Amino acid sequence: MEKLLSRFKYIIIILLALIMIYIFSTQYTNIREVVESKYNSQQQLVEKNILQTVNYINNAYKIAEQQLNGEMEEYSEQLVAKYRENPEVMNWDLDRVQNNFGGYDIYIVNKDLKIIKTTYEEDLGLDFSKFGSFATILRERMAGDKFEVDRIDISTQAGEIKKYSYMPSPDNQYLFELSVSIEDQYPSFHSLNLFKDATALTEEYELVEDIAFYSVEPVNHQVAKLRNSKKPYLNPDVPEFEEELAREAVLNNSLQENSKEIAGVHYSYRFFPALVSDKKTEQGWNSYVVGIVYNDQVMREEISGHRNLFAVNIVLLAALFASFIAIVVYLLKRFEHQAYHDKLTGLANRKYFVEEFKKLKEKADFAGNNIGLVFIDIDKFKTINDNHGHDIGDQVLKNIAFRMENNLKEKDLKARMGGDExxxxxxxxxxxxxxxxxxxxxxxELKKPLIVNGEEIFINVSAGVSFYPDDSQELEALIKDADSAMYKAKREKKDIEISF
Structure with a gap:
């Protein structure tokens, strides 16, 4: 029996290992399905919550519109009656008229589609002729003979939820426009905030990267993105990828899905219609789409965590291979670290810096931020080596690197380019x-004296700074500009010089 075991011990070990691998792999598969189910449930919950909020707000606005439509028509007829009595609109006292209109703002639009008189001073002089299809709608209304009212919508310039109405003058020379802030008329509507709910859901669920709202007009199906705190509040500059999803969601009245990888992270996009107009004749931005971006990396990282645990169990089980695997992994990491880092200081080397800078550029472009490239040189470093020896010089370089690591953010790239640079x-x-x-x-911080082997060493450094993307979009050009600025600072005995 012993001879049999001795002869087939490796086969037995392998068979036992394969059995355990099968058991662990089955457990891993089950866990993965549970994780995927969890995140799918979270997605459904997020989408259900945001759609319920949209529908609730829409129903509340519909109730408000029933009252406002009648008031706006009545006030518009009063403006027409006033015009019949006095067609010199520039002589009208609109503030006095507004006092009788319960806080409604009044706009008078001329044949050129410009606001020539208004109670809302910020819009005075606004030229609607530049508003594309909306300008066509206004011309039709000015040439007509009846009262027109839009549904409640967001004001592009003011960012408020407003309602607008239009009535042409009897001679079709002017268009009388009325607007009212819904939240001013109904203070309780302040609590109805889509952006607030979207932010809460984004913060609550890690997988939710962003929740955005899009408006699609019914004529040319142009798409605009709603913004909460930045003008214009209806931003027509929507990325083509998102624009197509929003438009298709309205045209097909169905969920649209796609995915995209940004800076190495995989994102899933789910765009679904929230409020779609059944009547193509309705004017304005009357169809709305909710776009939710999910960070697939969150689920993948959790699955990856279980996969790593599975791998650890396998490694523990396969004790005969553990040492070998550990040594191989250690050597690979060691070689990789040596390939991308400076041996003396532990900072990144030029190769690693170049690769990581590409990622920083992508993030900066996405967020609209700047990158500052700082070139630093230790003044008279050769003198330090000559006076104190190269060992002390090496300690100076290590201390400089240590100070950089401790005084900058972890995500800032720090590299030694060679020598004292x-x-x-x-x-x-x-x-x-x-x-x-x-x-x-x-x-x-870098200029503070160093204590090396009990000896105080005074140092000085010079630095040059260049900026991405203003100075250049290419790393080599940025380094060259910063290097030139550094040498200028050294010549002029400054600490820092900025590249121009």
């Missing part, structure tokens, strides 16, 4: 002033 990429900063401020703070 260092390059830093300051990321996720919204302005050049912030980049310069961070650079000055860093230089101040």
């Amino acid at each position: 260092f390059v830093i990429a300051l990321a996720d900063l919204s302005s050049k002033d912030k980049i310069i401020k961070v650079t000055k703070r860093l230089i101040k």
Whole structure:
């Protein structure tokens, strides 16, 4: 029996290992299905919540519209009657008229589709002729003879939820427009905030990257994105990828799905119609789409975590192979680290810096931020080596690198380019002033005296700064500009010089 076991021990070990691998793999498959089911349920819950909010708000607005439509028509007829008595509209006292209209704003639009008189001063002079299909609608209304009212919608310029009505003058020379802020008329509507609910859902569920709202007009099906805090509040500059999904959601009145990879992260896009007009004759931005972006990386990372646990169990079971695998992994990581990092300081080397800078550019372009590229050189470093020895010089370089690591964010790229030259990429900063401020703070820290082997060493550094994307979009050009600025700072005995 012992001879049999001795002869076939490796086969037995392999068979046992295969059995355990099968058991663990089955467990892993089951866990993966559970994880996927969990995130699918979260997606359904998020979409159900946001659609319920949209429908609730829509129903509330419909009730308000029933009252407002009658008021707006009555006030519009009063303006027409006033015009018959006095057609010199520029002489009208609109503030006095407004006092009788319960807070409604009044606009008088001329034949050129310009607002020539209004109680809402911010819109005075607004030229509707530049508004594409909406300009065509206004011309038709001015040439007509009846009262027209739009559904409640968001104001492009003011960002408020408003309702508008239109009535032509009897001679079709002017268009009398009325508007009313829904939240001013109905203060309780302040609590009906789509953006607030969308933000809450985004914060509650890690897989939800973004929830956005899109408006699709019924004539040319142009798409605009609703924004909560930045003009224009209806932003027509929508990425083509999102625009197509929003348009198809309205045209087909059905869910539209697609996926996209950004900066190495996979995202799923689900766009579904929230409020779609049944009448193509209705004017304005009257069809709405909810677009939800899911970060697939969240689910993948959780599945990856279970997969790693599965791998650990396999490694523990296969004890005979554990040492070998550990050594191989260690050596691979060691070689990889050596290939991408400076041996003396532990900072990134030029190769790693170039690769990671590409990722920083993508993130900066996506977020609309700047990147500051700082070129740093230790002044008279050769003198330090000559006076104190190369060992001390190496300790100086290590200390400089340590200070960089401890005074900058982890996501900032820090690299030793060679000798006493260092390059830093300051990321996720919204302005050049912030980049310069961070650079000055860093230089101040780097210039502090060093204590090496009980000996105090005074150092000075010079730095040059260039900016992505203003100075260049190419890394080599940015390094060259920063290098030139650094040498200018050194010549002029400054700490920092900015590239122009």
